[in-house]
Amino acid sequence: MVLLTLGTILLVQAATFASVAYFRKKFTEEVAVELTATTIRTLRASLAEIPSRERADFVQRASQNEWRLWSRNLPSNASVEEHRPRHRPQRPPPQANDIRDNLRAFVKALNARLNDGTRVALSRGPEPRLYISLLPDIDEDEGNYNREWLVIPLDRIAPPVATPVIVVWLTGMGLLLLLSAAFSWHITRPLTRLAQAADRLAAGQPERVTPSGPRETRALAERFNAMQDTLAETSAVQRTLLAGLPHDLKGPLSRMWLRIEMVEDAPFREGMRKDLQDMQRMVDQFIGFVRGSDPGSYNFARMDLRAWLKEQVDAWESVGSPVSMLPCAVQPVWIQGDRSALGRLLDNLITNAHNHGAPPVEVGLRTNGDMAVIEVSDHGEGISAQRRAEALRPFSRLDDARTRTGSVGLGLALADAIVRAHHGEMALDEAASGGLMVRISVPRLPA
Secondary structure: OHHHHHHHHHHHHHHHHHHHHHHHHHHHHHHHHHHHHHHHHHHHHHHHOOOHHHHHHHHHHHOOOOOEEEOOEOOOOEEEOOOOOOOOOOOOOOOOOOHHHHHHHHHHHHHHHOOOOOOEEEEOOOOOEEEEEOOOOOEOOOOEOEOOEEEEEOOOOOOOOOHHHHHHHHHHHHHHHHHHHHHHHHHHHHHHHHHHHHHHHHOOOOOOOOOOOOHHHHHHHHHHHHHHHHHHHHHHHHHHHHHHHHHHHHHHHHHHHHHHHOOOOHHHHHHHHHHHHHHHHHHHHHHHHHHHOOHHHOOOEEEEHHHHHHHHHHHHHHOOOOEEEOOOOOOOOEEEEOHHHHHHHHHHHHHHHHHHOOOOEEEEEEEEOOEEEEEEEOOOOOOOHHHHHHHOOOOOOOOOHHHHOOOOOOHHHHHHHHHHHOOOEEEEEEOOOOOEEEEEEEEOOOO
16 A cells, blocks of 8 residues: 555656646747847847947946856857757766756757847856857858857756755655555554454454454454354354253263163173263263363463373373373473363373374473473374364264264364363374374463
């Protein structure tokens, strides 16, 4: 928008300058040239009445010693600006801000207008001078201008575009650009805030936007807030559905457990017990996912992640599970977290590693700047890079084996929801052993 405004200003300025130059040239040709030609004729007629020996003194007194007469041939460093150019010596390079560059067109037009043998010439030397012929003794065919010339210095004539004018023009352009930048910022700032709010919404941290700026950006912010409200209502309905269904299934499952225990057929009873265990595991996954995606269910507190992680891994090792913790830094790593939610997160990842990977499971902790990084790796086949994003989606099952283990595809999605609730990120990568590595990054607190 700043460039668009600048381009518009420059285009308008160029059009203005072109118009001013055109009318100025027209005025010079039609008015100034005519008046100057009349003045020259009057001057010549006046000097013709004065004796030749007195003309030089008269010119000096009348001009207060500014003008003088040159009663010889035209100096070699001067040339007549003919309307129809003839062969003349090459001019030296023009100097900066030389007034003669702006007078040449005027002198040509003046020579074309004068019809009594009068000629006007410009000097080519370092000192700008204007020569006006007074006596008609001339041999134009030979290029000799032998007459009296009125010499007028041009040093005191200021150029048409002086330095102060350029400074004022540049200052005005700068002020216009500042106003343009302020106006553009007024328009784009609400859009920037809206883009940031969209990023937070995509990261699972919705935040309302205060409508501001022009009418269109205010309307866009209001639509964005309305969309967030609709998404929140949809999410609430989804959580209610996912939470209500498993809760309602608990009663029938409990009664089925009782009836199975009363069956005398051992093979039948054992098969039904395994099916019920799978169903119970599915119900627990639904409940855990609903609880993990509900922001109001978290109780955050300051905790030492290193000590807490060591306790969790020791609990798994105490029951004979092939889980080990890699060596890590001795100093505590403090975060703001929910112990219960992080416990579900770690249990979920270790259980997934046992069910879909291969032991042993290794848990590591390190720091990366202001982030604490937890890495859970297994020795299985891993997940291909093309399907890792799919694995994080709810109800995504990458193989049929998960249906036999009572999985509904919510394990990694639940872990991702818990990490986002802690303002962190979760990524899937390939472990050094070739298995799957789940990398969790959460913000650290100052020690």
